[in-house]
Amino acid sequence: MNWITKALRFGEKIKNEIRKRSSKEEIENSDWTSCCKGPILKKELDDNLWVCSSCNKHHRINPKQRFDIIFGKNNYEIMETPIPQDDPLNWKDAKSYKDRLKNSRKKTGMSCGVLVAKTQINNINITIAASNFSFIGGSIGQAEGEAILTGIQHAIENQQPFVIFTAGGGMRMFESLIALSQMARTTLAINELKKNNLPYLVVLTDPTAGGITASYAMLGDIHFAEPGALIAFAGKRVIQGTVKEDLPADFQTSEYLEKNGFVDLIVQRKDLKNKIGSILSILLKKNSAINSLSNETSKDSRTFTKTAS
Ligand SMILES: [Zn+2]
DSSP states (O other), X not given: OOHHHHHHHHHHHHHHHHHOOOOHHHHHHSSEEEETXXXXXXXXXXXXXXXXXXXXXXXXXXXXXXXXXXXXXXXXXXXXXXXXXXXXTOOBSSSBHHHHXXXXXXXXXXXXXXXXXXXXXXXXXXXXXXXXXXXXXXXXOHHHHHHHHHHHHHHHHTTOOEEEEEEESSBOGGGHHHHHXXXXXXXXXXXXXXXXXXXXXXXXXXXXOGGGTTTXXXXXXXXXXXXXXXXXXXXXXXXXXXXXXXXXXXXXXXXXXXXXXXXXXXXXXXXHHHHHXXXXXXXXXXXXXXXXXXXXXXXXXXXXXXXXX
């Protein structure tokens, strides 16, 4: 080996070191993440409900973090949900589905991608569910479908509203038709909620897409969304390629969907608790400031009529 080859190899080594990217695991275990101004300490984001104080980006959070923020730590009871047989189709591509499940369970501490719990808001008993995007992209398989159904069943049996925080890429490819059938199952379950006149609230969070948007995420009595969330069925590039037209920059965001009537209200994470509480109070005519206000107003108007006469 002459000195030129040696020098070239050394140069290549330096280049590789510079180009080397952190693995997913390293990024997850790091104290840092990134936002508009570059690196930001996770602790700093955590103190601000995982919302960037500079650009208001609502970072993704897991179901427990969400329940802690909205309903208060230790103020909800997690419910056991059935776990059907893993990997019914024996799926394998670059990795086996069994391995993917194993890794996701280890990473998230959850047995499936949807967490169901019972809690209270404004002194109203409610059943809640939330998806974890870190569990195979928040996709829905049979176990997740069962979890949502268990939540809805609990809500109906106890005559409670059902609130869901959606996230995820759609129905889980590794379960094929079994996953797709969860769209019909969840839709039918929501119909039962509605037959019982129980409020069904949806909070769309980043990202909600595919079969999730095509089923339970768009069937709410009220649709809230966190600012800047991606809410879509098919991806923007696919649609752009099909319709051969340029689409607006804010296409498929909470703001665009609110403008076009698919989202009722965009709510900042810090305000979700109040908004969910007051909407449920109004819908159920319970513990509502508006109800007591309207009583006061009617009293006032009686006084006014007396004085005037
Ligand atoms: Zn930011």
